[in-house]
Amino acid sequence: MMLVAKRCCRSLLFVLFLLPSAVAGQDNFLDPAEAFQLSVTDAPDGEVELHWDIAPDYYLYRHAFSVEGEKSAVADVSMPKGRTITDEYFGRQEVYFDQVTLRVDPGAAERLSVSWQGCAKAGLCYPPQDISVAVPDGADGDDGASGTSTENASASGLQELGEDQQVAADLASQGVPWIMLAFFGMGLLLTFTPCVLPMLPILSSIVVGAQAGPRRGLVLSAAFIGPMALTYAALGVGAGLAGANLQAALQAPPVLIPFAVLFVVLAFAMFGAFELQLPQPVRSRLDAAQRARTGGSLSGAAAMGVMSALLVSPCMTAPLAGALLYLADTGDAMTGGLALLALGLGMGTPLLVVGTFGARILPKPGEWMNRVKVLFGFILLAMAVWFVARIATPWVTLALWSVWVLSASTALWAARTRADQAGHTVIANSVRVAAMVTGIWGAAMLLGAAAGNDDPWYPLAGLSTAGAPVTDDNSQGFMSRFEPVESPGALRDRINQAAGDGRWTVVDVYADWCTSCKVIEEEVFGDPAVQQELSRMQLLRPDVTDNDAPDRRLLSAHDILGPPTIMFFGPGGRERRGQRITGEISAEAFLDRLSDAKGEG
Numbered sequence: 001m002m003l004v005a006k007r008c009c010r011s012l013l014f015v016l017f018l019l020p021s022a023v024a025g026q027d028n029f030l031d032p033a034e035a036f037q038l039s040v041t042d043a044p045d046g047e048v049e050l051h052w053d054i055a056p057d058y059y060l061y062r063h064a065f066s067v068e069g070e071k072s073a074v075a076d077v078s079m080p081k082g083r084t085i086t087d088e089y090f091g092r093q094e095v096y097f098d099q100v101t102l103r104v105d106p107g108a109a110e111r112l113s114v115s116w117q118g119c120a121k122a123g124l125c126y127p128p129q130d131i132s133v134a135v136p137d138g139a140d141g142d143d144g145a146s147g148t149s150t151e152n153a154s155a156s157g158l159q160e161l162g163e164d165q166q167v168a169a170d171l172a173s174q175g176v177p178w179i180m181l182a183f184f185g186m187g188l189l190l191t192f193t194p195c196v197l198p199m200l201p202i203l204s205s206i207v208v209g210a211q212a213g214p215r216r217g218l219v220l221s222a223a224f225i226g227p228m229a230l231t232y233a234a235l236g237v238g239a240g241l242a243g244a245n246l247q248a249a250l251q252a253p254p255v256l257i258p259f260a261v262l263f264v265v266l267a268f269a270m271f272g273a274f275e276l277q278l279p280q281p282v283r284s285r286l287d288a289a290q291r292a293r294t295g296g297s298l299s300g301a302a303a304m305g306v307m308s309a310l311l312v313s314p315c316m317t318a319p320l321a322g323a324l325l326y327l328a329d330t331g332d333a334m335t336g337g338l339a340l341l342a343l344g345l346g347m348g349t350p351l352l353v354v355g356t357f358g359a360r361i362l363p364k365p366g367e368w369m370n371r372v373k374v375l376f377g378f379i380l381l382a383m384a385v386w387f388v389a390r391i392a393t394p395w396v397t398l399a400l401w402s403v404w405v406l407s408a409s410t411a412l413w414a415a416r417t418r419a420d421q422a423g424h425t426v427i428a429n430s431v432r433v434a435a436m437v438t439g440i441w442g443a444a445m446l447l448g449a450a451a452g453n454d455d456p457w458y459p460l461a462g463l464s465t466a467g468a469p470v471t472d473d474n475s476q477g478f479m480s481r482f483e484p485v486e487s488p489g490a491l492r493d494r495i496n497q498a499a500g501d502g503r504w505t506v507v508d509v510y511a512d513w514c515t516s517c518k519v520i521e522e523e524v525f526g527d528p529a530v531q532q533e534l535s536r537m538q539l540l541r542p543d544v545t546d547n548d549a550p551d552r553r554l555l556s557a558h559d560i561l562g563p564p565t566i567m568f569f570g571p572g573g574r575e576r577r578g579q580r581i582t583g584e585i586s587a588e589a590f591l592d593r594l595s596d597a598k599g600e601g
Helices: 002-022 163-174 176-191 199-209 214-246 253-270 280-292 298-311 314-330 333-357 367-388 394-421 425-450 473-479 488-500 515-523 528-534 549-557 587-599
Strands: 036-042 048-054 058-061 066-069 076-078 083-087 091-096 099-105 111-116 118-120 129-134 483-485 505-509 538-542 565-569
Touching: 036 129, 048 058, 048 111, 176 333, 176 367, 214 298, 214 314, 214 333, 253 367, 314 333, 367 394, 394 425, 483 488, 488 505, 488 538, 488 549, 488 565, 528 587, 565 587
Parallel strands: 483 538, 505 538
Antiparallel strands: 036 048, 048 099, 058 091, 058 118, 066 111, 076 099, 083 091, 111 129, 505 565
16 A cells, blocks of 8 residues: 555656646656655665665666675675566667565675666666765775765765655565455455364354353454464564575575475365365364363353364464465565464454354355355465566566466366356356466467567567568668767857858757667657758767766756757757757658757847
């Protein structure tokens, strides 16, 4: 919820930012410090976290990150896997949307030199951004002052977080509310499976044995469910504490592969291939202890709730084990405790209703409960793929997800058959459509994996073209008319020279790493109508590929965020600032801007 609200606020602010100057007809993009907000914090293990909040519709390139110690080398830099996009000019690129965190072991370094580069989806590529930051106190004992900029001061956007802000940021990044909501939902689902059904007669015997009315039944049920949920919470805390030491090991194949196999085994248990249960001596002792407790008192109900949490039906073992393994992987005791507390409360909510109003209000047991078990089986299989994805190549991961999706499609088709046989036509038709769509998507993912793709949301990206488009000779010939300029002074001299001859000047700010520059080169400057309009004008092209000091001075002198930027200078040498083009544009829109620039006199 927090993350959704945060993104909504960002989007609203972005729209409000665009409104004032949109009336003036200008293109508007965020300053790089706003588009990519960097914060630096120390991690508990002595490492440093570099975290970027990325504005909606902007992204950072994975390959463009660089972190170096200014006086001594850093020991290690780790970054997460990004999302792969396919660009028709530069091929496959791995990028980050929304946010990204790099973990750096600074070693003996006291300051870090950090570089990154990003783009706007609307068609603007920012030059590489550079900043110098101090290693925080917790990492090496430095004074903790961070945010001192290098020559490119506008790139900083550095934000120091107070202790309270850091707690809030950690919660937001971990997504604790969403994790709790998900575990609460799983608890509700588990209630409607044969896994938790044994708890119903236990709780009913407590309420009936006490001859309790609705109000007393509510109190006794709460006394039963509260300790049960707290028992699960204790298991979650234990899993999180164990994970604090297990988390690093869970990146190694010898550990990950057995865990993935374990998830597959647990999934087959949910599919009914076999049953998991506690050893007979343990179950006998717990059974005897439970029968010895009286159910009429609050303490008796609480004790039976704790023992029921340990004695639930054997099929509960699989999803509970899966949850514990997942929470151990997070290495966060607080998250583990809250997540399994939510799971216990989810399981307890229907039990609370039963204890208060009676079992008659629950749906009748039937085959549908076993289908909920199958759902948990697929969740466990998904977790197996999630573990394997850390060590598998991207296309292998996509292939595994395709198998998972195709298996889900097969299960849906089987459910459709059963619904059809039972005469539930509407349900059968709905499930049939879901099975077909899922099957088609799974097949597309498998085809994409065979082609080397790795994005499950865009499995066929890049398959429609055999390679980069070929620019025609006419476009290439016209681009040779653009003359290079290398400094702000040289650019001004050339503009003044053309102004002395009463000529217009068009300046195209370009870089080799600018995707949108290639698009404009082909689609705008390759258009015959555009070429005709520019035939008598001076055409200049500053190349800022190197992003060195002269390049940065040129960009700064004209308040240019990055390429592509196109400027129109009239016969008097004055830029028609209102018609400046930033980002991609069509040939028709370019001609309209040029016409408006000429109309300004």
